[in-house]
Amino acid sequence: xxxxxxxxPDGTVTDYEADLPDPAHLTAGWxxxxxxxxxxxxxxxxAPVTVYGGRRRISKLELIALLGPAAYVAILSMxxxxxxxxxxxxxxxxxxxxxxGNSISLDDPRTAYGLQAIEPALIGSGAVSAGWAQGVLNG
Amino acid sequence: MANKYLIQGATYCGDGxxxxxxxxxxxxxxxxxxxxxxxxxxAYGSLGVNDVVYCRSKTSxxxxxxxxxxxxxxxxxxxxxGNDRVHWIIDGGTVWSGVNGAWTFALSSSVAWTVLAGxxxxxxxxxxxAFTGYAGGHSSNMLIISANAELIRxxxxxxxxxxxxxxxxxxxxLRSPHLKLKxxxxxxxxxxxxxxxxxxxxxxxxxxxxxxxxxxxxxxxGSQMMVYGGSVRGAGAVSGVPVCIPPINQAAGxxxxxxxxxxxxxxxxxxGWATTxxxxxxxxxxxxxxxxxxxxxAGAITxxxxxxxxxxxxxxxxxxxxxxxYLIEPRNARKSWPLILPVRKMYKSAAAAKTITLxxxxxxxxxxxxxxxCWVEFVYVDATTGNTVTxxxxxxxxGALTASTAAWSQTTYGAVSFNKIKFSATTPTSIKQDTVVxxxxxxxxxxxxTTEDLLVVCPDVQLT
Numbered sequence: 001x002x003x004x005x006x007x008x009p010d011g012t013v014t015d016y017e018a019d020l021p022d023p024a025h026l027t028a029g030w031x032x033x034x035x036x037x038x039x040x041x042x043x044x045x046x047a048p049v050t051v052y053g054g055r056r057r058i059s060k061l062e063l064i065a066l067l068g069p070a071a072y073v074a075i076l077s078m079x080x081x082x083x084x085x086x087x088x089x090x091x092x093x094x095x096x097x098x099x100x101g102n103s104i105s106l107d108d109p110r111t112a113y114g115l116q117a118i119e120p121a122l123i124g125s126g127a128v129s130a131g132w133a134q135g136v137l138n139g
Numbered sequence: 140m141a142n143k144y145l146i147q148g149a150t151y152c153g154d155g156x157x158x159x160x161x162x163x164x165x166x167x168x169x170x171x172x173x174x175x176x177x178x179x180x181x182a183y184g185s186l187g188v189n190d191v192v193y194c195r196s197k198t199s200x201x202x203x204x205x206x207x208x209x210x211x212x213x214x215x216x217x218x219x220x221g222n223d224r225v226h227w228i229i230d231g232g233t234v235w236s237g238v239n240g241a242w243t244f245a246l247s248s249s250v251a252w253t254v255l256a257g258x259x260x261x262x263x264x265x266x267x268x269a270f271t272g273y274a275g276g277h278s279s280n281m282l283i284i285s286a287n288a289e290l291i292r293x294x295x296x297x298x299x300x301x302x303x304x305x306x307x308x309x310x311x312x313l314r315s316p317h318l319k320l321k322x323x324x325x326x327x328x329x330x331x332x333x334x335x336x337x338x339x340x341x342x343x344x345x346x347x348x349x350x351x352x353x354x355x356x357x358x359x360x361g362s363q364m365m366v367y368g369g370s371v372r373g374a375g376a377v378s379g380v381p382v383c384i385p386p387i388n389q390a391a392g393x394x395x396x397x398x399x400x401x402x403x404x405x406x407x408x409x410x411g412w413a414t415t416x417x418x419x420x421x422x423x424x425x426x427x428x429x430x431x432x433x434x435x436x437a438g439a440i441t442x443x444x445x446x447x448x449x450x451x452x453x454x455x456x457x458x459x460x461x462x463x464x465y466l467i468e469p470r471n472a473r474k475s476w477p478l479i480l481p482v483r484k485m486y487k488s489a490a491a492a493k494t495i496t497l498x499x500x501x502x503x504x505x506x507x508x509x510x511x512x513c514w515v516e517f518v519y520v521d522a523t524t525g526n527t528v529t530x531x532x533x534x535x536x537x538g539a540l541t542a543s544t545a546a547w548s549q550t551t552y553g554a555v556s557f558n559k560i561k562f563s564a565t566t567p568t569s570i571k572q573d574t575v576v577x578x579x580x581x582x583x584x585x586x587x588x589t590t591e592d593l594l595v596v597c598p599d600v601q602l603t
Binding site: 002004005020021025026031032033034035036037038 | 147148173174177198200201202203204205206207208209212243247
């Protein structure tokens with residue numbers, strides 16, 4: 001069984017499996033391809049979605065944008081009641097700006113630790129859904 | 140070295156030695172699986188280190204061939220050594236009459252095809268060998284052409300990319316490629332470190348006017364990109380889109396010989412040059428004529444004939460004797476980073492002492508151009524001794540440059556007004572007949588206002 005992709009004259013694309021192609025797809029105006037996949041599709045390991053194009057060092061404001069407004073407000077609220085959360089927020093607040101103009105490294109263990117530690121509480125409060133912390137760390 | 144044949148989808152796999160479909164397995168006839176080109180040994184026969192493999196451009200059933208991968212994958216015979224080369228040819232009707240389909244190497248993920256060293260892949264018909272990028276977020280190379288690998292007449296299309304990246308790494312040779320590009324936070328074609336990449340006759344199609352990143356990049360230490368012929372076109376070939384990225388690492392350079400691009404496209408962004416290297420980006424014939432442009436950290440020099448700069452005496456050796464001149468932008472020039480323009484003239488008269496003069500224009504607002512920041516070194520051959528003699532107009536007292544009354548075609552260029560100046564020296568001895576006299580303009584002061592602080596030079600050195 002072969003995989004075929006037929007592109008009609010109007011641009012409509014049809015993928016199908018067959019031992020032989022539809023003869024109509026071999027007529028003028030059609031483009032017919034036999035697709036030979038030599039490796040698995042990307043569904044098993046999709047490229048992560050990023051906001052800043054894969055940049056790993058970002059500014060404090062960019063981090064706040066990655067957190068999302070609901071999570072940001074929720075974290076600030078939690079910081080009023082939890083010294084640990086307040087400490088993490090202050091750590092970000094006090095991070096110095098480096099020569100590249102950024103302050104936050106998404107690869108810094110302290111960044112990951114704080115996000116992963118706070119994620120369950122944010123999910124519990126409905127501020128975020130599962131996978132939020134990884135989404136922020138993707139950049 | 141032998142000719143081999145491949146027909147994707149034939150009923151039986153032959154021994155590869157003939158172009159017919161084999162009558163039974165292992166019989167004389169073509170191989171029947173395209174995976175031979177991606178490194179799988181054929182079921183019958185063998186692939187020799189210098190074979191020419193003709194690939195039928197359509198399957199046995201009449202379809203084009205599209206080979207797709209979701210992981211990094213190779214094209215060609217592996218482990219080639221020395222000058223061994225397997226030449227894969229996507230036939231365009233020469234072997235299989237009337238059959239002119241296409242082979243496409245596609246990506247289903249953010250990965251790359253690599254053309255292995257010692258392999259050439261050729262489409263008999265332009266674009267019938269295609270490399271298409273991942274229709275999603277491609278954050279890295281889409282194609283790598285190894286050293287001693289070659290692609291001939293391919294289509295390289297990264298326009299499906301929605302990310303930065305999807306560039307082509309060139310360490311080998313690209314001949315007559317059609318580069319169909321959307322340059323998004325990246326570049327189209329680059330040469331990695333300590334490598335030479337060569338491109339001949341590229342057809343660069345920039346498809347998107349909103350994607351404004353450059354085409355070519357010598358990306359690391361010792362990268363050299365050589366481009367011969369070709370041109371750029373499309374919606375993205377517009378004002379402000381640089382042709383090249385300034386090479387930021389030492390000993391890197393891009394050299395474009397006869398690659399045509401519109402005047403509106405700068406060769407590089409002069410603001411992007413770093414102080415840490417002496418690299419150059421050089422273009423000749425971008426105007427379809429004899430103009431040349433050089434960019435470096437110190438600034439830019441160009442003689443593009445479609446620049447319509449003021450002119451004086453110099454004319455091209457064409458039927459119309461078209462006037463021409465140089466425009467100089469000393470963006471970061473200084474005495475430690477001089478911007479140097481050497482012009483030369485053959486002295487054909489009898490030996491005699493002469494006054495050598497180089498005429499120029501300088502922007503009226505460019506007050507920093509003085510005799511100690513801009514001067515000429517005249518070099519001639521002494522008729523008696525045969526030695527070269529250098530005369531300089533440099534004056535440490537920083538006096539004003541000598542005014543001139545030469546009859547330039549105009550003393551304005553757009554909004555910029557110019558003063559006429561000249562550099563002169565009289566030789567103390569006779570100039571030898573049939574030797575070269577050189578006038579080397581040294582510009583050692585940076586622009587203050589980049590749009591106004593310009594010089595125009597007439598390259599026709601006067602000997603009176």
